[in-house]
Amino acid sequence: MDEGEFAQLQKAVHDARRPLNRITMQSELIKLALEGAVPPDKAMAALDKIIAGCKDCSDSLSDMVAGFSPNNNDAGSSIE
Amino acid sequence: MLTVLLVDDDAEFTDVACTIIEFLGHEVLTASTLAEARDWLSKETFDHILLDFMLPDGSGLHLMESLQPEQQTRVTLITGHPSVKGIIKDMCGPNIDYLVKPIQREDLESVLKGKKQPANKRATTAITKHFGQLIGESAPMQELYKLIGRVSKTKANVMLLGESGVGKEVVAAAIHEASECEGTYVATNCGAFSKELIGSELFGHEKGAFTGAVGRKEGVFEQAENGTLFLDEITEMPIDMQPNLLRVLENKVVIRVGGTKAMPVNCRVVSATNRNMEEIAESKVLREDIYFRLAVFPITIPPLRERKEDIPLLAEYFINQLNEENDSQFRWQAVQLEKLQTYDWPGNVRELRHFVHRAAIMSDPQGTDIELPKTIESPFAKKQTLSTGLKAGRTIEEVEKELIYATLEKVDGNKTTAAEMLGISTKTLYNRLHAYGDLNSDSE
Numbered sequence: 225m226d227e228g229e230f231a232q233l234q235k236a237v238h239d240a241r242r243p244l245n246r247i248t249m250q251s252e253l254i255k256l257a258l259e260g261a262v263p264p265d266k267a268m269a270a271l272d273k274i275i276a277g278c279k280d281c282s283d284s285l286s287d288m289v290a291g292f293s294p295n296n297n298d299a300g301s302s303i304e
Numbered sequence: 305m306l307t308v309l310l311v312d313d314d315a316e317f318t319d320v321a322c323t324i325i326e327f328l329g330h331e332v333l334t335a336s337t338l339a340e341a342r343d344w345l346s347k348e349t350f351d352h353i354l355l356d357f358m359l360p361d362g363s364g365l366h367l368m369e370s371l372q373p374e375q376q377t378r379v380t381l382i383t384g385h386p387s388v389k390g391i392i393k394d395m396c397g398p399n400i401d402y403l404v405k406p407i408q409r410e411d412l413e414s415v416l417k418g419k420k421q422p423a424n425k426r427a428t429t430a431i432t433k434h435f436g437q438l439i440g441e442s443a444p445m446q447e448l449y450k451l452i453g454r455v456s457k458t459k460a461n462v463m464l465l466g467e468s469g470v471g472k473e474v475v476a477a478a479i480h481e482a483s484e485c486e487g488t489y490v491a492t493n494c495g496a497f498s499k500e501l502i503g504s505e506l507f508g509h510e511k512g513a514f515t516g517a518v519g520r521k522e523g524v525f526e527q528a529e530n531g532t533l534f535l536d537e538i539t540e541m542p543i544d545m546q547p548n549l550l551r552v553l554e555n556k557v558v559i560r561v562g563g564t565k566a567m568p569v570n571c572r573v574v575s576a577t578n579r580n581m582e583e584i585a586e587s588k589v590l591r592e593d594i595y596f597r598l599a600v601f602p603i604t605i606p607p608l609r610e611r612k613e614d615i616p617l618l619a620e621y622f623i624n625q626l627n628e629e630n631d632s633q634f635r636w637q638a639v640q641l642e643k644l645q646t647y648d649w650p651g652n653v654r655e656l657r658h659f660v661h662r663a664a665i666m667s668d669p670q671g672t673d674i675e676l677p678k679t680i681e682s683p684f685a686k687k688q689t690l691s692t693g694l695k696a697g698r699t700i701e702e703v704e705k706e707l708i709y710a711t712l713e714k715v716d717g718n719k720t721t722a723a724e725m726l727g728i729s730t731k732t733l734y735n736r737l738h739a740y741g742d743l744n745s746d747s748e
Contacts, residue, residue, distance in 0.1 A: 238358075241384035241405045242314060248406035249320040255409070261327050273316060 229292070236288040243280035250274045306330045306351040306416060311341045311367065312382065313360050321354075324409050330416060337361045345370050350377055352416060354403075357383040380415045382407065431621050435478035438471070439621050440614035444606035448475070455601045456482035461553070463538075463598050464576040466605030469654030472576040473536060475605055479574055480532035487531025487571060492524045495540030502545050503561045507552065513562025525558045528571040538575040538598065539589040546591045553597040573598060580604075586697075608649040608656065616641040618653060622660040623674065634664055635672045647680045708736055
């Protein structure tokens, strides 16, 4: 892997962390709802966002695999 | 409360982070670009800025130029980029910190407190506090938890028996916690009030009831309405005040001192004493009728020496607490925890807690090692033994024998020194030991 490809990989990982961060924070919100600190309907919305976040994360990983596939001559271009 | 500026272009993240930061008791404003953040900085003063490293109109680092140095604003850079972590770490000064995504509530709490995440955080959370209060996984404690669980489902009055320092007040609070009642938990010490004042403390008083009663006062029975009233050292309550307490327990009504109106009261009474049942019966410090009203469900709390397997857990908990309070990083070594388990702790959990505190004070605050004294000693243990020997009802011969043996133990069996300490001749000491059947003629 050359420097350019490594930079692309780092960017891909950065993008994948974004939905993971949302998932973590939404989980914290659900904990607050269970403790009674925020209304329960916020917990329901947070669960939907967690599901969406998981899908986003999965898409990012798929893009990453496609970007670094040996069949892809322009490694990393699809994850820009 | 801090005023926080959160700068991040991820709207979903800022939305939920705001809820959490507000829950933590701070005020928060948001910006999604550098330009917006600069705009806020020109209008407001912030105690803390949570700043995303990569923003649509440039790096978050550019915002540092807009900060006034005299304002001492703390900055936490947020990054999801692993390579950036190293760069930020290098530039972290006293007012700059960093967080790597994904972020948890505890991370936010930690940076907003201005403290580094304690490395022992996991250990703290791993110790279970039963009923939110009690620590220990030994068989005697499991039995105690079972009793607390059972009695909390009823309205029965509980009497807690146990040596000084076993945690009677903590158990009382655990019973209150487990009862899930509406009212509050109120604790009072019956041994701390004079005969004249205890009536006012328990039942309250009306304005002008006695000299100094400048206003109306609610008693603890009223304060604990629908909750739990903890009466510590119940056996130290003046005996002539006990009929008044009995009347409240039987009739469930209270009349304030100097008042005439009977007010209904409804609370569970948890009482405590460090005397055992035999002592209570023999010493007549508690009227029999009161005893049966209070001790519907007596619970004996085990002394620490009967649950030594809990000592490492308690020591761990206490040191974690001190680490959190003082921002230190003390760690027990296995051999130290073993040493703590060899001692009998006559002052029970209270003595252990104070011992850990003393050890932490003696240790180097910058290091992780805890400095223990070579021997663990408690003058309290000996004092307690002697004081039990000086109760009315014992013969002079009994007390004399106990004193002779206590003195011999103190001087490692040296009879000459013991005789000197006792103020008797060595011959008299030998005669006494003969009489106790502890010496034969060969040993003289």
